[in-house]
Amino acid sequence: MRDPLPVRIVMAIKAYYRAPVPSFLDDDVERILGVLTSAHHHALEESQRWAWLEQLPILKTAFAGHPDGWVFLELYIPRMGKRVDAALIARNIVFLIEFKVGAKEHSLHALDQVQDYALDLKNFHEGSHDVPIVPILVSTKAESKPLQELRFADDLVAFAVGTNRDDLGPLIDFVCARRIFPAWNIELWMTRGYKPTPSIVEAAEVLYRTHSVTEISRSDAGAINLRETNTSVSTVIDRSRLEKSKSICFVTGVPGSGKTLAGLDLATRRSLEHVEEHAVFLSGNDPLVEVLREALTRDKAKREGISKKEAEREVRSFIQNIRHFRDEYVGNDSIPTEKVVVFDEAQRAWTREQAASFMQRKRGQANFDMSEPEFLLSVMNRHADWCTVVCLIGGGQEINTGEAGISEWISALEVRFPSWEVYVSPRIVLPEYGYQGDIDVFLASPRVHKDERLHLAVSMRSFRAESLSEFVGYLIDNRSDDARTTYEVIHKDYPIFLTRDLGSARNWLRSHARGTERFGLVASSGALRLRPEGIFVKADIEPANWFLNSSSDVRSSYYLEDVASEFVVQGLELDWAGVCWDGDFHHKGTGWACQSFKGTKWQSVSVESRRLYLKNAYRVLLTRARQGMVLFVPRGSTADRTRSPCFYDGTFEYLRNCGIPALD
Structure with a gap:
């Protein structure tokens, strides 16, 4: 039996098992099963073992005609947090194969699943940007159908095709015979980096599930910027705790640069590593809070087999509405338990007039006479020793009446909280951040510290076009x-x-x-x-x-x-x-x-x-x-x-x- 890939090559592509096709064909099914079981870090269910036993003979038969190919079993798809059952590289084509053992039909959900795997590999794995990818669904008991020419999109990802256990090999052979693609280096492909760019919903799910963004992190300029920003903010928090001082950080960023992800990551890590800080993520964006909470609730209920109501109770403490936090401290002198508070979209906090009008109409507080930033800072200022407020600010994002931009935050700091240390991104001087005054005077204060790392300059939402x-x-x-x-x-x-x-x-x-x-x-x-x-x-x-x-x-x-x-x-x-x-x-x-x-x-x-x-x-x-x-x-x-x-x-x-x- 041939040896698998030498250890000297650092694998960017992760799989439970990998080997050249001849090695895979010579390898004993029980030994392969042992490798898969050893790599499976969770409790192995009998259904998974049974599925592998069903899949391996099918794959051995299907791959027999491609001695120059490579086999990957349980290939990891980082952004989705899932694994595709098998992958074959043959004739310069990447075949991604997902099984539905016992299925008689090719469900739309299953076809979408394997199509998503192919798109994820194409978009986020550096080695796959220019290679053809064919997603295949194997519903083992489906009826045979005549082989037809596959449709490839402009990015060389084929539209997902369904087959059965007997026709998998003929389908692969048919595709290889009908299309000739330029050669590329398979070993180099395996070492190329993965740059997953999750949506905010996907990122929140990973953070809540694992308390880490390691599996969805990137290594390019945008992700480095994100890590440096969070490191800089964490340094400020640690300094405030050590020196028993109060501080505020203004983190700026272009649309889609990951401000919310940065805030969620920061609050999650501080909560895990410094439990006594009771770090919390707050947002005044009601739809965002609703969507993230619902996504996390559905995910948690499905993963843990609990009721949606039970899951929702735990999720609500992870992401909170800023209005609820504010209302808890109106009309009393209670000291918050939170030492670290992350305010998402802080530029949308209300002016004095808007806050006073709302509090009178909706809360019956006729004597409320503060802007939302002033009140929130006054609540955190109740701490006798230290605290840190982190304001995430988007440029040109104020979209509703009464949203103050950064002006009210800075005004409150100048008038009411002169002892607070202030850390700002130098980009805060730009017009899109909406300061109505002489920002240079504020920045000249010795308590104001400028840090370029507090600006997120690269859009990661539009991963295809950072500009x-x-x-x-x-x-x-x-x-x-x-x-x-x-x-x-x-x-x-x-x-x-x-x-x-x-x-x-x-x-x-x-x-x-x-x-x-x-x-x-x-x-x-x-x-x-x-x-x-x-x-x-x-x-x-x-x-x-x-x-x-x-x-x-x-x-x-x-x-x-x-x-x-x-x-x-x-x-x-x-x-x-x-x-x-x-x-x-x-x-x-x-x-x-x-x-x-x-x-x-x-x-x-x-x-x-x-x-x-x-x-x-x-x-x-x-x-x-x-x-x-x-x-x-x-x-x-x-x-x-x-x-x-x-x-x-x-x-x-x-x-x-x-x-x-x-x-x-």
Whole structure:
């Protein structure tokens, strides 16, 4: 029997078992089973052992005609936290094989599963970016069907195909004979790095399940930036504890750079390593909290076999709503147990006027006279010794009335908390972070420490185009020449198209998404005149169902019926997005015009803060997609003054001037 791969090669690809095909064919089934069992770190269920015993003879027969190939059993897929049953590399093709032992049909769920494995390998394993991948579902008792030519997408990932135990070998032989692909180095492929980029839902599930991001971490510039940011914040916390001082960190970041992931990771690690700190992650983003809690609840209930209600009780303490934290300390002098508090989207905290109005209307607190940042800092200031507040701040993310940006935080620190040590990203001086005052005076204070590591500069949401946020910034800022130049850099990896037809937009989304890649329609909350197009932004949607439910559920984003506004999608993401554009933010040829629809007509928006909210709403919508998007700009109607073509034609032409091509 030939020896497996020499130990000298460092494996980036992880599998329970790996060997050249001849070694695999010569290897005894019981010995292979022993290797698999030894590598399986969890309790081995009898059903898993039985499945391996069923699969191994099938694989030996199917692989016999490929003596130059390599075999991998239980190949790990890091981002998904799962393993594909088998992989074969033969004739310069990677075959990913998933078994459903005893199944008579190829279920859509199972086909999606193996398709997802292939897409994950293609997108996140450096060695697989340019190699062909064929996902195969083996339903062992399915009926035989004539072999047909496989369809490959442009990225060389074939569309998943189903077969049975007897036809697996002929299918592999058929594909190898019909397609000839350029040669590549298999041993080099096995050593190439894995750069998984999880969605925030996937990342939260891994963090909650394992208290670690090791299995979903990357090693590129964006991930290094993320690790350095958390290390820097942890150093501040440790210093505050040692010196018995109070401190605050302002962490800035471009859209999609991982601010929420950084906050979740920080709170999780501090809770695990320093239990006495009672670190907590707080967010005022209700849809984000709802979606993450529901995802974690479903995952926990399924994994542990407990009721959803029981799982939810434990999950609620992991991610909390900032409003509940605030209300717990209104009208009393209680000292919080938390020494470390992470505030997600801190730029959305309320101004004095907004907080006072809400507290009077909803909580009966007529004498409440503080901004939300001031009150939250006052609560943490009740500690006699030390505490640390971490504010995660997105640039250009304020989207609602009364959201203060960073101004109220800094004002509170200057007026009420002069003894607090302040650590800031130098990027906080940029206009998109919304400070209304002389920031240089504040930064000149000896208690303010600037640290470049507190800025997350690389978008990891759009893993195919790290410059997406830069492109969107130029587009929103009316810099079409710069936008066009940036588009030329990103469009090959990150497709963006224009259309005047909503049906074309829907077809584009459906044709680009594969497996369980999520797609959906998004629109501004002020896009009220899209209703004649069948887009009703006032219709309530349930964020958890829209973001988490399967393609068989009419409430899910997949149905392309319900549209999500900037309030629903901020902090969350889709793989593919259809951005629906209305006249509330339209281009007049020289610049953007802002409107609000009241009663029966559009009214010009002249208040600068409201214009900023509208601008930021479209910034949020345009940065939700991880892999690509289509922009739908209606034609309008000369018979309807509320949908005059002048509200749409200028926008369409401006977007084309930014380099975005039209579908039709």
